[in-house]
Amino acid sequence: MAKDRVPIPDGLAADVLFLADRTCCVCRNPQRKIQIHHIDEDPSRNELSNLATLCGDCHSDAHTTHAFARNLNALVIEKYNVTWRDIVRARLTMPSASEAEKVEYSAELLQEVQMNCLRWLNRLLHFVPEDFYPEQVNAYPWQTVLERGFPDYSAENAQRYARLFNVHSGRVADRMEQMVATFGDAIPVIVKLKIFRVSKSIRNEAHGYGWLVATSERFGEEMGQIYFHRRFMDTVEPLRQLYDLAEQQRELLFPEGRPPTALATI
Ligand SMILES: [Zn+2]
Structure with missing residues (x-):
């Protein structure tokens, strides 16, 4: 089921990083280095909604499939991703308003x-x-x-x-x-x-x-x-x-x- 990794286009990667303020969307710890993660774990599906920023720790949680892992499955990451983008957007626009x-x-x-x-x-x-x-x-x-x-x-x-x-x-x-x-x-x-x-x-x-x-x-x-x-x-x-x-x-x-x-x- 493993699919071929298609490199994420630079423009799209920049959007993903910008929308997340270069911060992990799950733990939201601004100190941690981040990677871009495919939410559905299909490395060929490079779409904005399928890409999330995760730190190393959260990334390994996401790829853990143990039953009692922290349940950081695709649905949960998607929610984190969407709400984090909303927060970042609000943070960027609110000060000027x-x-x-x-x-x-x-x-x-x-x-x-x-x-x-x-x-x-x-x-x-x-x-x-x-x-x-x-x-x-x-x-x-x-x-x-x-x-x-x-x-x-x-x-x-x-x-x-x-x-x-x-x-x-x-x-x-x-x-x-x-x-x-x-x-x-x-x-x-x-x-x-x-x-x-x-x-x-x-x-x-x-x-x-x-x-x-x-x-x-x-x-x-x-x-x-x-x-x-x-x-x-x-x-x-x-x-x-x-x-x-x-x-x-x-x-x-x-x-x-x-x-x-x-x-x-x-
Ligand atoms: Zn994290």
Whole structure:
């Protein structure tokens, strides 16, 4: 019943080795040297489905015909072979799929960081008189505020904006820190560091604002104006920097094409 051995064509042998990641399909021990085995033991039948990679140990088990040998018969080897090829294929394709998902996910989080920076800006717009900032649509949402500046200092205005600092600055900082705690792995390290710095500084500014309101009688109008504006500027500027950094990082994730920017809300 022994048939003539027909050499396995090089291309077919390469396919067999590739589909098995050059690993024995039975024990799957990547350290072991492998041979190509004819599953039905017909050495002339060189077909992809009839060829399996086996290590020396498994190969000799396959050729053992004792009744109590490990039953590594053709049917069993075939099953091992098919499932191993599936596993190798999954292993080869999965990393790229999950890589793409990771990129997508990081981009979403970076956009969320940007939206959070804009939240403070939106609150500011809510607090200022309606006509304070000229109505215009800018691609860059910080532009209007940076051009027009901030409200002037007065005892009345100090009260007017107290909630913006006392409540909303803390909320924005909380939110960002929470994002890092929950999704940290998917946020680029450089952005995480910036988030920590920014949330710390806007909390400081909120604290400074409280102090400014409480001690406003101690300094003249000129100093009051300087301190007052600085609280606004030193809150807006770190948020704007974080927004820009997140934008840059988002662009790096998509080298072939610019992703849509976070919605401009002013
Ligand atoms: Zn083996």
